Amino acid sequence: MPLASRLVLLLPLLATLQAVAAEPAAPAQPTLVFMTDFGQRDDSVAICKGVMLGLEPRLRIIDLSHDVEPYSVLDGARFLAGTAPYYPAGTVFVTVIDPGVGSDRRAIVAKTKRGQYFVLPDNGLITLVERQEGLTEVRHLTNSAWNLTPSLSSTFHGRDVFAPVGARIARGDDWTQVGPVLTEWKRLEIPEAKLTDTALNGTVLAIEHPYGNLVTNADGALLAKLGYQRGDTARVTFGKGRELRLPFAATFSDVPLGKPLMYVDSRGRVAFAINQGHFAQQNGIKPLTTFVLRKK
Known part of the structure; x- marks a missing residue:
């Protein structure tokens, strides 16, 4: 087929491609x-x-x-x-x-x-x-x-x-x-963890469903300031209860089944759990319970 004839056949395709290119892009899906x-x-x-x-x-x-x-x-x-x-x-x-x-x-x-x-x-x-x-x-x-x-x-x-x-x-x-701009709105009174010379004073914010792990307001970076490294034993008291001694572990399986641990959760917060158990139920802890983690 002569070149000129081939070009004639391609003209409709080129026109279609130009028309598609000229169309505005579909808006992003909100x-x-x-x-x-x-x-x-x-x-x-x-x-x-x-x-x-x-x-x-x-x-x-x-x-x-x-x-x-x-x-x-x-x-x-x-x-x-x-x-x-x-x-x-x-x-x-x-x-x-x-x-x-x-x-x-x-x-x-x-x-x-x-x-x-x-x-x-x-x-x-x-x-x-x-x-x-x-x-x-x-x-x-x-x-x-x-x-x-x-x-x-x-x-x-x-x-x-x-x-x-x-x-x-x-x-x-x-x-x-x-509507109009506001200068004030309601804020929850959520306590912040406080580090002293001898301890970390924190609050349990929530119980992680369905596992019963404790979610706290304490940044995991504070553990180093208390002198803790993984493998150490932490001394922590919840509310007015007795002092617990918990290993500071990286993950649940670092301790035997049914045993408690302290760890830093996926959001970077100090947390407490029992390997395949329910820490909150076993220790009678509810949201907004305070805790004291003693310096090493």
Whole structure:
């Protein structure tokens, strides 16, 4: 076939390729991370997701958890801070752990210094994210046009407020239109660990489900300041209980089955466990129990 004829046959293909190249790239799929204490046995989570997808069908919804301990704002705050670093700027977090639903508690939207958005009740859920990430702005969600309907249920703001607002922000609506800027919002009074000349004074923040390990507020780096190295035996007292002697180990299998240990968990915090046992139950420890770890 002559060269000229071949070129004529290629012209339609070239035109098609040029047209495709000229088309704007499809917008990135927006990500929304969703957490509640609703559980999975009824339709509440599915209803909220339906609201979100109705406003933004391209939305990618990631379930952080829907089995947060009921009404535990502290656990919710802890999970948000633990998850946020692994998601990119622009991610929207919608959290509904809302014991005060229907009361005069405020709904807020917070933006972090990394450009993530948090849509949640103003009950302290943002506390640990603020400490860890820093906030650039917090707004009071008062613009009723952003709600699902003008009339709100008194008991299901997850559906009526938080889900639609989160979806609108994720699809690119101007988040500053949700309401006025706030200068103060509720923060949980979460104690910080204190190092003295003789000991580390800390607090158990949570019990890790389902294993019963203790999650504390103490940075693992403080163990070195107490003189501890792996293989040493730690002396620790929980609340008003007796002093326990626990090996400082790297992982659970470093001690025999059923034996306790102190270790640094995957988040870099001092933690306590029993190898294939339940430390909290065996020692009668609940969240917010204090402990004293003696200097070596």
